[in-house]
Amino acid sequence: MTAPKKLFVKTYGCQMNVYDSERMAEALGSEGYEQVGSAEEADMILLNTCHIREKAAEKVYSELGRFRPLREANPDLKIGVAGCVAQAEGEEIMRRQPLVDLVVGPQTYHRLPAMARAVEAGEKALDTDFPEEDKFLHLPKARKPKRGPTAFLTVQEGCDKFCAFCVVPYTRGAEVSRPVDRLIREARELVERGVREITLLGQNVNAYHGEGPDGEWGLARLIWELAEIDGLDRIRFTTSHPNDMEDALIEAHGTCDKLMPYLHLPVQSGSDKILKAMNRKHTAEKYVQLIERIRAARPDLLLSGDFIVGFPGETEEDFQATLDLVKTVSYGQAYSFKYSARPGTPAAEKPMVDEAVANDRLQRLQALLSTQQKAAQDAMVGREVSVLFEKTGRLDGQLVGKSDYLHAVHVVAPKTLLGEIAKVRIVESGPNSLKGELI
Numbered sequence: 001m002t003a004p005k006k007l008f009v010k011t012y013g014c015q016m017n018v019y020d021s022e023r024m025a026e027a028l029g030s031e032g033y034e035q036v037g038s039a040e041e042a043d044m045i046l047l048n049t050c051h052i053r054e055k056a057a058e059k060v061y062s063e064l065g066r067f068r069p070l071r072e073a074n075p076d077l078k079i080g081v082a083g084c085v086a087q088a089e090g091e092e093i094m095r096r097q098p099l100v101d102l103v104v105g106p107q108t109y110h111r112l113p114a115m116a117r118a119v120e121a122g123e124k125a126l127d128t129d130f131p132e133e134d135k136f137l138h139l140p141k142a143r144k145p146k147r148g149p150t151a152f153l154t155v156q157e158g159c160d161k162f163c164a165f166c167v168v169p170y171t172r173g174a175e176v177s178r179p180v181d182r183l184i185r186e187a188r189e190l191v192e193r194g195v196r197e198i199t200l201l202g203q204n205v206n207a208y209h210g211e212g213p214d215g216e217w218g219l220a221r222l223i224w225e226l227a228e229i230d231g232l233d234r235i236r237f238t239t240s241h242p243n244d245m246e247d248a249l250i251e252a253h254g255t256c257d258k259l260m261p262y263l264h265l266p267v268q269s270g271s272d273k274i275l276k277a278m279n280r281k282h283t284a285e286k287y288v289q290l291i292e293r294i295r296a297a298r299p300d301l302l303l304s305g306d307f308i309v310g311f312p313g314e315t316e317e318d319f320q321a322t323l324d325l326v327k328t329v330s331y332g333q334a335y336s337f338k339y340s341a342r343p344g345t346p347a348a349e350k351p352m353v354d355e356a357v358a359n360d361r362l363q364r365l366q367a368l369l370s371t372q373q374k375a376a377q378d379a380m381v382g383r384e385v386s387v388l389f390e391k392t393g394r395l396d397g398q399l400v401g402k403s404d405y406l407h408a409v410h411v412v413a414p415k416t417l418l419g420e421i422a423k424v425r426i427v428e429s430g431p432n433s434l435k436g437e438l439i
C-alpha cells in the first residue's frame, strides 16, 4: 500500500463551509487523502473561502501568498481554492495567484476526486458550475469514524432573496432544499456515530421546503420528524429570514422539547428606509411584532441577530432607529458589521457612507449589543440549565460544553460526561463564558 497523501483544509466563513469542508475531506479520502492539522505537512492544501465581506476575500490572497515557501520546498504540493471566493472569482484566482492548481465552487464538490487526479497529473482544474444534481448525494460514501457530540447538517442551500448588499445568491446560487428522507438518514447516521445535537443549516434555513413522503415539508415538520430519533437530544437551526418564520415553526419553539431555546434572526437595520433599500421586504415594526410572537411561544428564548451599519444612504437618524430597535428587542447575542461593497451586488453602485462615520456607528452599536449580551449571560447565574459537554477545559478536571441557550459553560466534572448532557447550576458569569456546578 502507498502511504496516504496528506490533506490540509482551512475553512473560512459560515457554518455551511464547515459542513462542506468535512464533506470535501471525505470525498478526497476516497482518493487516498488523510487530513492533517497543518499546511507544512500537506501534499494538498484546500482553502474553503468566504466572499461575504471584502476583508474575508482579501484574507484568501494573503494566505495563498504565504504558501510560496512550502511550494518551493515541495514542488508536488497542490493548492486549491474552494467556496465562495472560488465561485465569485473563478479563473481570476489562478491569474492573480499562479500557485493555485485547483478552483472549485460550492456546488461541485462531488467532482473533487476527479479534479484531484487531474492536478496530480500536473494539470490545472477549475469547476464553478451550478449543476442540477444534489452534490451531497453524489459524494462518495465516507468512512465513518466516531465523532464529537455536535454536528451540522445542511438541509437547504442558496438564496433567492437578493438583499442588495449580499453575494450569497451569486456564490451559492438559487435556493434548493434537500429531500426529507436523505436528511433523516444522514441524521440517523450522525446519531449512530455519537452525535447528540444537530444544527440544521441553510443560508435561508427556515425557507426549507423539501420533498417529503407526502408532498413538500416545511422546516417545522422536518424538526418534528428529527425529534423522533432516539439519541438525538438537541436540534438547532440557522440562519433564518424574518419573512420565512412560519407559524408552525414559532409554535415548535414552544412545544418541541428537543428544539433549543435559541434563535438567530437577523434584521440588519432598524430603519424602514434602509430596510427597503436593502430589499429586506419587511419593516422594523413587523420584525418587532414577530419577535413578540416568538417570545409569547417561548418566553426564555435567547435571541441573536446580525446588523449592518453604514449601508449606502444611512443617516444618523436611520442609525438611531437601529439603536432603538436593539433597545426594544434586546439581544442575547449579536453580530454587527460595517457595510462592505461587494462587486456585482446592486448596493455596490451606491455612494458609500463616510468611513469614519461608519466606524463610529459600528462602535456605538457594538457597545450597546455587548451590554445586552453580558446582561443576558449574567441573568443565567442561579439558573439550572442543561449542558452538553464537548471537550475538556483549560483547568484540570474541567469540562466545557454548551447550555440550551448556546452559552459556553465551564464545569468541574468527570471525563465520563464528555458527549453527555447533564443538569448544571450556573454560579458565575465571566467575560465570555459561564461557570456552573453539576446538580
Ligand code: SAH
Pocket (backbone or CB within 6 Å): 052, 053, 165, 166, 167, 168, 203, 204, 239, 240, 241, 266, 268, 306, 307, 308, 337, 338, 339, 340, 341, 342
Ligand atoms: N442568510 C443570512 C446571512 C448570510 S451572511 C441572512 O439572511 O440573515 C451573514 C451576515 O453577514 C448577514 O446577516 C449580514 O449581516 C452580513 N453581511 C452580508 N453581506 C454583507 C456586506 N456586503 N457587508 C457587510 N455585512 C454583510
Ligand code: SF4
Pocket (backbone or CB within 6 Å): 159, 160, 161, 162, 163, 166, 167, 168, 169, 203, 204, 241
Ligand atoms: Fe444574503 Fe439576504 Fe439571502 Fe441572507 S437573505 S443570504 S443576507 S441575500
Ligand code: F3S
Pocket (backbone or CB within 6 Å): 012, 013, 014, 015, 016, 017, 049, 050, 051, 052, 083, 084, 167, 168, 171, 172, 203
Ligand atoms: Fe461566506 Fe459563502 Fe458562507 S460568502 S458566509 S462562505 S455562503
